Amino acid sequence: MKNRTYNKKKILVVFICAALILFGLIGRLVWLMVFDAEYYQELAQDLHEREREIKAARGEIVDRNGVVLAANRTVCTISVIHSQIEDEDLVTEVLCSELGLEESEVRKKVEKVSSMEKIQTNVDKETGDRIRKYDLAGVKVDEDYKRYYPFDDLASRVLGFTGGDNQGIIGLEVKYEDYLKGTNGTILTVTDARGVELDGVAEDRIEPVAGETLQVSLDYNMQAYCQQVAENVMEEKQAEAVSILLMNPQNGEIYAMVNVPEFDLNNPYELNTGVDENSLSDEELQDQLNQMWRNRCINDTYEPGSTFKIITASACLEEGVVSLDDTFVCPGYRIVEDRKIRCHKVGGHGQETFVQGIQNSCNPVFMDIGLRLGADRFYDYFEKFGLLKLTNVDLPGEAGTIMHKKEDIGTVELATMTFGQSFQVTPIQMAVTVSSIINGGTRVTPHVAAAVLDENGEKIETFDYDSEKGIVSEETSETMRMLLESVVSEGSGKNAYIEGYSIGGKTATSQTLPRSANKYISSFIGFAPADDPQILGMVIIHDPKGVYYGGTIAAPVLRDIYDNVLPYLGIEKNQTMVYTK
Amino acid sequence: MERSEKRRHYDETLLTVVIILVVIGLVMLYSTSAYNGEVKFHDPFYYLKKQGFATFIGILGMVIVSRIDYHRWAKLAVPGYLAAIALSVAVMLFGDEYNGSKRWLSLGPVSFQPSEFAKAAVILFLACLVTRYSKKMDKFRTLVLMMLPVLPIVALVGASNLSTAIIILGIAVVLVFVASPKYSQFIWMGTAGIAFMAVFLAMESYRLERLAIWRNPEQYEKGYQTLQGLYAIGSGGLFGRGLGNSVQKLGFLPEAQNDMIFSIICEELGLAGAGIIIFLFLLLIWRFFVIAVKAPDLLGALIASGAMAHMMIQVILNIAVVTNSIPNTGITLPFISYGGTSVVFLLLEMGLVLSVSRLVE
Numbered sequence: 001m002k003n004r005t006y007n008k009k010k011i012l013v014v015f016i017c018a019a020l021i022l023f024g025l026i027g028r029l030v031w032l033m034v035f036d037a038e039y040y041q042e043l044a045q046d047l048h049e050r051e052r053e054i055k056a057a058r059g060e061i062v063d064r065n066g067v068v069l070a071a072n073r074t075v076c077t078i079s080v081i082h083s084q085i086e087d088e089d090l091v092t093e094v095l096c097s098e099l100g101l102e103e104s105e106v107r108k109k110v111e112k113v114s115s116m117e118k119i120q121t122n123v124d125k126e127t128g129d130r131i132r133k134y135d136l137a138g139v140k141v142d143e144d145y146k147r148y149y150p151f152d153d154l155a156s157r158v159l160g161f162t163g164g165d166n167q168g169i170i171g172l173e174v175k176y177e178d179y180l181k182g183t184n185g186t187i188l189t190v191t192d193a194r195g196v197e198l199d200g201v202a203e204d205r206i207e208p209v210a211g212e213t214l215q216v217s218l219d220y221n222m223q224a225y226c227q228q229v230a231e232n233v234m235e236e237k238q239a240e241a242v243s244i245l246l247m248n249p250q251n252g253e254i255y256a257m258v259n260v261p262e263f264d265l266n267n268p269y270e271l272n273t274g275v276d277e278n279s280l281s282d283e284e285l286q287d288q289l290n291q292m293w294r295n296r297c298i299n300d301t302y303e304p305g306s307t308f309k310i311i312t313a314s315a316c317l318e319e320g321v322v323s324l325d326d327t328f329v330c331p332g333y334r335i336v337e338d339r340k341i342r343c344h345k346v347g348g349h350g351q352e353t354f355v356q357g358i359q360n361s362c363n364p365v366f367m368d369i370g371l372r373l374g375a376d377r378f379y380d381y382f383e384k385f386g387l388l389k390l391t392n393v394d395l396p397g398e399a400g401t402i403m404h405k406k407e408d409i410g411t412v413e414l415a416t417m418t419f420g421q422s423f424q425v426t427p428i429q430m431a432v433t434v435s436s437i438i439n440g441g442t443r444v445t446p447h448v449a450a451a452v453l454d455e456n457g458e459k460i461e462t463f464d465y466d467s468e469k470g471i472v473s474e475e476t477s478e479t480m481r482m483l484l485e486s487v488v489s490e491g492s493g494k495n496a497y498i499e500g501y502s503i504g505g506k507t508a509t510s511q512t513l514p515r516s517a518n519k520y521i522s523s524f525i526g527f528a529p530a531d532d533p534q535i536l537g538m539v540i541i542h543d544p545k546g547v548y549y550g551g552t553i554a555a556p557v558l559r560d561i562y563d564n565v566l567p568y569l570g571i572e573k574n575q576t577m578v579y580t581k
Numbered sequence: 582m583e584r585s586e587k588r589r590h591y592d593e594t595l596l597t598v599v600i601i602l603v604v605i606g607l608v609m610l611y612s613t614s615a616y617n618g619e620v621k622f623h624d625p626f627y628y629l630k631k632q633g634f635a636t637f638i639g640i641l642g643m644v645i646v647s648r649i650d651y652h653r654w655a656k657l658a659v660p661g662y663l664a665a666i667a668l669s670v671a672v673m674l675f676g677d678e679y680n681g682s683k684r685w686l687s688l689g690p691v692s693f694q695p696s697e698f699a700k701a702a703v704i705l706f707l708a709c710l711v712t713r714y715s716k717k718m719d720k721f722r723t724l725v726l727m728m729l730p731v732l733p734i735v736a737l738v739g740a741s742n743l744s745t746a747i748i749i750l751g752i753a754v755v756l757v758f759v760a761s762p763k764y765s766q767f768i769w770m771g772t773a774g775i776a777f778m779a780v781f782l783a784m785e786s787y788r789l790e791r792l793a794i795w796r797n798p799e800q801y802e803k804g805y806q807t808l809q810g811l812y813a814i815g816s817g818g819l820f821g822r823g824l825g826n827s828v829q830k831l832g833f834l835p836e837a838q839n840d841m842i843f844s845i846i847c848e849e850l851g852l853a854g855a856g857i858i859i860f861l862f863l864l865l866i867w868r869f870f871v872i873a874v875k876a877p878d879l880l881g882a883l884i885a886s887g888a889m890a891h892m893m894i895q896v897i898l899n900i901a902v903v904t905n906s907i908p909n910t911g912i913t914l915p916f917i918s919y920g921g922t923s924v925v926f927l928l929l930e931m932g933l934v935l936s937v938s939r940l941v942e
Contacts, residue, residue, distance in 0.1 A: 003882040006762040008874045011886055014755055015870040018893035022863050025900045026856060032814050032904055033852040040815020047812065048828045192616070193832025 048190045049204075056182030057145045058166050059211030061159060061173075064255075064450065066457070067220040070159055070173070070265075073148035076128025076141050078119045080110055083194070085138030095119055095139070098131050122146060147173075153262035153272075155223050157295035158216075158254075158395065158448060161268040169268070170293050172214065172448060175396050179452050182211030212460060213453040217253035222246055222565055230260040230539075233557050237544035243296045243427060244557070246565065249435030249527060249536040252444030252465055254393075255565075259296045268293070299397045301424035302540070305510030306361045306550070307434070307525045308420030310480065312370055313358055314437045315381035318476045321372040324483075326354045334364040336415040341367065344509070358483050359491025361507060361551075363419045370418030375409040378417065385471055386443050387425060391432045392466075393446045401425045420508065427523075431538045434525050436471040438481050438504065438533050443468040485530035488555075493524065495555035498563055500573030502530035505558070507550035512543070519543045524554035528562055534571060537561060591647065592938035595868040599643075599916075599931050602861055603636055603924075606917035612825050613845045614838035614919060628838055628919050635921030639928030646932030647939070651884060654933070658709035662730065665702035668695035669737035676741070683741045694922035696738045696745040701926045703731060703749050704756070704887030705933075711760040712880045718761045724770075727757050744910045748894050755890035756883055759873075795908035807905050809834040810844035814904065821851030838919040840911050843903040858917075862896045872938045881937040888934045 032040070061070035078099065085091055092107045099106075099120050109117045123131075125143070132141045147162040160171020167181065168174035185208030190198045230242040246256040263272040271277060272292055277285055294300060316322045332348030333340050343349065343363040349356070357365030370378060382388065382403070390398050402424040404413055416422040425433075428446055436443040445465035452461040472480075484504030487493040493505040505526030512519045523540040527533040539554045539561075547553060567573075607629065614628035621627070668686065672695045676683035685692045710727060717723040731753040739746030758767055783789065790803070798804030798811070813829035816822065827848040830837040837845050847855045869889035876882035892915060899914040901907045913920050915927050 003874075003876050003879050004762075007759055007879060007882055010759045010761075011870055011873045011882065011889075014759065014886065014889065014893075015866065018866050018889070018897065019863060021897050022859055022866075022893075022900075025897065025904065025906065026859055028904045028906050029814070029847070029852060029855055029859075029900075032811065033817050033847060033855075034819070037815045037818050040812050041818070044812035044816045044829065047833060190828060192828070194620075198828070198831070 049188045052187045054185035054208045056208035057210040059180040060213045063218045063220045072145040074125045075146045076123045077121045079140045149265035156262040161265045180211040183209040215451045216448045217450045223256040226256040226258045230258045240543040243540045245538040249439045249533045252446045297427045303510045304420040305508035307506045307508040312418045316369040322369045328365045330364045361492045366418040367415040375414045379406045440477045441472040492551040496559040503528040504530040509550045520548040522550040522554045526558045602916040635924045639925040643928040643932035647935035651936045658706045661702040662706040665699040697922040697926045707756045708883035744912045751894045752890045759886045791908045810841045813844040813848040817847040817851045875941040877940045
């Protein structure tokens with residue numbers, strides 16, 4: 001049969017159809033690959049890319065002299081990727097011996113078909129490096145940062161610690177989280193459909209930004225010394241706890257804040273009481289941990305007792321209801337309304353001047369002057385001194401003052417308040433209020449954080465804190481410094497006296513509630529040099545056994561501290577004793 | 582004497598294009614299948630080895646067939662046709678099921694896809710049949726008579742493999758079209774075909790669903806494969822990610838070495854590479870056209886036309902599916918998609934066309 005012309009024509013028709021359609025498809029491809037490309041590429045990228053976070057190193061915390069108080073340690077996470085493992089036995093063997101794990105446990109993970117299986121986290125860097133050196137296919141060693149506190153329990157409640165995601169939990173770590181945490185980076189890797197990362201495909205990497213360094217006003221040496229002293233006295237007096245606070249009364253910088261027993265910041269979930277965590281229910285354990293993490297200087301209130309007489313005296317002097325020469329008689333008690341309120345000296349102090357009254361810490365004297373002032377004015381001064389406000393210390397969880405309502409203050413309440421009972425304040429509140437009285441009337445904001453430094457130690461930001469002037473007049477302030485100096489040189493605070501230094505201070509012994517428990521808090525607030533206070537210290541001993549008078553047990557503690565700290569601060573002995581005759 | 586002179590007159594362009602396509606096919610098949618081979622069989626060369634073996638057999642067959650005068654195959658047209666029917670029945674009864682369809686016959690270690698054989702058998706059978714009745718081809722009755730023997734095969738193959746049935750039907754229509762001197766009948770047939778398709782699609786809701794998936798592959802779970810193919814194509818851009826660098830083949834696009842291989846070509850070689858491959862197919866079809874036009878007799882012209890129809894239908898449908906220009910249906914890309922039987926019979930078909938080309942005036 002012949003291949004006719006019409007056959008050829010038809011073949012041409014078929015061919016032309018095919019060619020046209022193919023050109024149409026090329027056009028479709030151009031459309032997809034040029035004009036629609038971006039849309040599909042984006043979708044494909046979303047599908048292929050896995051985001052992996054790179055933790056940022058947390059900023060360090062350094063003391064005023066640059067001593068590192070909180071640092072980071074590189075730790076490793078060891079994982080296996082099943083599909084990439086070449087020699088299961090070798091991998092199992094190496095991981096077991098390096099990590100000290102049970103063979104069966106490791107083998108199970110090595111043989112498990114999953115995209116990635118974690119073998120162990122928080123492996124120290126040396127071990128991680130050793131495992132990496134084996135260069136085993138399918139074994140991944142990822143570096144990570146973990147918070148590390150070189151001095152374990154030093155200033156534990158001030159510094160605070162971090163949790164599993166390196167986030168601050170308590171203390172400065174949480175307060176300054178935004179500065180310290182840095183910015184995590186990411187690695188964008190391309191994976192196959194099973195989530196296995198592809199080698200040789202360029203990964204997008206956003207580098208993490210390390211957190212900034214926080215410089216604090218704490219002084220490692222003072223903090224460490226105070227802790228040691230506190231531990232000694234706690235043991236000696238078998239006290240429940242001892243808190244010591246050192247601060248600069250002129251600007252509010254806190255040099256040391258000790259609450260013994262401290263706890264180990266590197267193991268913040270272990271109780272410092274020696275109780276086995278396993279013997280407690282989860283709830284009990286959490287309760288006890290929460291108790292352990294409390295900063296008594298800030299989070300808890302107490303009845304300040306006689307140290308509060310500083311404030312009563314200041315208010316009365318400021319208001320002019322008492323002058324230094326006024327005389328009082330102390331029979332050992334005062335009858336207020338129907339109550340007989342005792343002086344700590346049972347036999348009474350007899351006749352005494354106001355100056356002697358404060359030296360003797362005589363309760364009737366303060367009841368008298370307090371009643372002269374009256375409840376309204378007393379309350380107004382209480383408020384004016386800032387006692388009803390928070391100190392705004394830059395640590396979390398500051399407790400407020402527990403105080404009577406103004407209209408509820410009767411004569412009895414007023415009388416007990418004059419010597420620091422029937423209301424509660426925090427130790428930091430006492431320290432700050434006393435500071436404002438002795439520094440010329442400026443209420444400072446107590447603080448720990450001083451500045452933010454970059455990685456080279458250059459200051460990026462210096463923290464400014466508010467202060468409020470005119471709390472008391474310069475005159476009253478000077479009178480108070482003189483009076484308190486005489487308390488130490490001649491009165492109930494003489495145990496804090498150091499030859500050659502002028503130290504002002506006031507002792508206190510307060511009974512805790514319930515009174516029937518016969519538990520006491522002995523405390524002492526002292527400052528030096530008395531004419532120009534550079535440092536204010538506070539010692540609080542909770543529930544000491546045996547002698548519990550503040551003058552007897554708390555004052556010597558501060559003396560011991562000042563004996564070392566004053567020379568350390570460059571305050572020289574034998575300055576002119578302005579007030580001592 | 583005339584013959585001996587033409588003895589060496591293979592269509593060299595055709596042969597070259599076939600060889601290039603086969604080589605590109607093997608390279609792309611390896612690139613696409615290495616990951617799946619590693620994952621499923623722990624052997625990246627698994628698919629390449631099987632395809633390579635089939636290609637070797639196919640080229641051997643092609644060389645042999647090309648040396649034999651195509652007129653001698655006419656005797657085998659009817660037995661071949663009957664064998665295709667028998668095999669299609671056999672696959673329905675004893676076939677291996679894979680991915681939900683019975684398409685393979687196992688003969689020891691070799692598995693065989695009868696539908697691929699059926700395509701070649703139909704081309705040969707119809708070419709012979711039409712040649713015999715060529716004088717009556719202007720009658721509508723003859724057209725119907727020509728189509729009738731094809732229908733059993735279409736039905737048998739279509740039971741498990743609708744796409745291949747459509748290809749076979751398409752080849753048959755093209756052959757009859759080429760043999761007939763008229764046009765109007767085909768316009769009627771085309772219209773009837775479209776109407777039939779509409780009814781056919783509307784009959785089963787899942788077929789309509791396919792249409793919906795085609796329009797908006799993002800919104801359907803079953804649009805996954807299509808969408809993944811589009812991701813691959815879109816990721817290619819002008820010059821692609823580079824050979825071997827496709828990400829979509831890494832499990833995102835399931836069975837990337839099969840029907841959707843063209844999308845991986847787009848991803849790795851870009852618009853340029855994909856364009857070149859389409860161009861090679863066009864070249865191939867053009868050579869079929871030239872051979873068909875120049876063929877010494879109607880049988881040769883119809884064999885070349887049949888091969889052309891086969892090639893163009895498969896290439897067009899495959900690329901149209903991959904680019905989501907038409908609803909998804911499983912059609913492989915000749916020479917490139919994975920499939921041993923397909924490669925063997927395609928190459929044998931090429932041998933047949935080459936044999937026609939030897940006798941070109």
